[in-house]
Amino acid sequence: MYRTLENNQSTTLEVDKIDILIAQMVNGLSYGMLLFVITCGLALVFGILGVLNLAHGSLYMIGGYVGYSVTATYTQSFWLALLTAPLVVAFIALIMERTLLHYTYKLGHLSQVLLTLGVAYVFHDIAKIIWGTNVLSIRVPESLAGSVSIAGQLFPLYRLVIIAVGIVIAVGIWWVQNKTRWGAIIRAGLSDREMIGALGVNISLVFTSVFVLGGILAGFGGVVAAPILGLYPDMEFQTLILALVVLVIGGLGSIAGTFTASILVGVLETFGRYLVPELSMFLVFTLMAIILVWRPNGLLGKQVAEG
């Protein structure tokens, strides 16, 4: 499904099958981590605000494109892009929440989903106007461009770094959610929004911050993913759909579930694309269907599917 733009894969002809499998495993894991970073923002927003943000993929796309603009035209620094893009996306998310979503909380959840669908449509064309329809990519920074040799095998460094970053973010979110006051508010908001409002928490502020946090994660994911997945029109919808699949498989309200599901989907997609290219998307959806029949609330989700 995704176009892989990277050239420095270590899968040359002389490496034997096991090495290829290991390399694919690394690809799958790093892909899974990317999915985790993107889905996590979606899951947080869905959990707290009750809004299934269909524009989340668009925020991810804008993050990637802004990162591209920064690296391609102004300073050519990947690190600056990594800093700027999430901030820009966070700003867009802030505006979106304050001007559009904020006034629709009274209209019910369905209206909000539809609103984000409309926003996704608008963003799609705005990105087309600004960045065109060509396939673009961000260059991996020099310091991360090479390969490292582990146990006699070469691995692209950038993918290993992505895996590490994904783990750090997962642990960070887990820590925030379980050990801090903010996390306690978020967990409380997941189970009963009205009650924490009654307890004196400024729920409106919580909503805005969580939505902005979702935007930051999406923007960050966009920049990190761009060197591997590339930037092209429709990328946001493909990512959104995979993120939704991860969300469904993982179940709502559990970072561990999202994490597991991301890795599962990432590895399955990568191996599927390698072994049976014509069925790769099918495998992911089949996995989702099986898991839904087996556990309707997702792998580690709480009781939410029945509404």
Place this chain on the structure above:
Amino acid sequence: MKIYLKFSTALLLFAASPFILTSFHINLLTEILIFGIFALSLNVIVGYTGLVSLGHAAFFGAGAYTAGIIAQNISANLLFTLGGAVLLSVILACIIGLFCLKVSGFYFLMLTLAFSQMVYSFVYQSTGWTGGSNGLSGIPNPILFGWELSNTVWVFYVVASLFLVVYAILGIITESPFGKVLVGIKENEKRLKSMGYHTNIYKYAAFVISGIFGGVAGALYTYFNGFIAPSDIYWTMSGTVLIMVLIGGAGTMLGPVLGAALIVLLETIVSTYTNMWMMILGAVFIIFVIFFPSGIYGISKDIFKGIQNHTVRPKVKNISNEKVS
């Protein structure tokens, strides 16, 4: 009696329109009616049953591709192609419904989306059957009772008569006790369950009905266009038809048709000026969601009823107030 009067007026208008309108407008009207059928079919689950699907393009695509493939390989007979399209839509709806109706609310939306993308990727990747990304072209004109429907006017007559049939069938279904149960599911499923209704069977039936007519719309689109591209089955198509239903007024019979008319007309007008159609569509949709949640039908009803009845909200309001979580 009143309903027969309306129906025969529509019949007469459709019959007369090729003599009044230019062929460009006939084409436009044909497209509106096809998308009207498509929107009406989605309306059965979105508007009446309260299950918001974002994967209805799967049935449209299934119908369109089946009709196209049968016409190319077996026979261009309209009864065959339409029958095949209906058959495949039924099978597809039965399978997808089996999985999707295990959940509700947002999960239903996500699952229908995922399944329609599954159908899309199948169509996109099985190039031998469907032509892959190139689409299916050179589909022969449909033949009805040995008569080739080569003319836009003949296609229009077929589409218009099928539209009236579908409208009548869906109107009867939604007015029947079965339709009332569906509305009951939308309003309060738990209560219906406790009254002894097997709501799952009703939802499943509604989903299959919706799928059938989605397939019919797809088959008609093939006759009309003579060409199918994978983009006709992509999720933006599901999004567009959902927008049609909601802009028009979900849970009403006339609303989705009005929505389809507005969107098709708007697209025709806008596309002469700019290719940023999605942006316009998105913006129009946002405005409707925020300011006119009851859709065109709701607005016109409000205007008709006058100011003193403003407190009585049209029943389409309920869908946006419904709790989905």
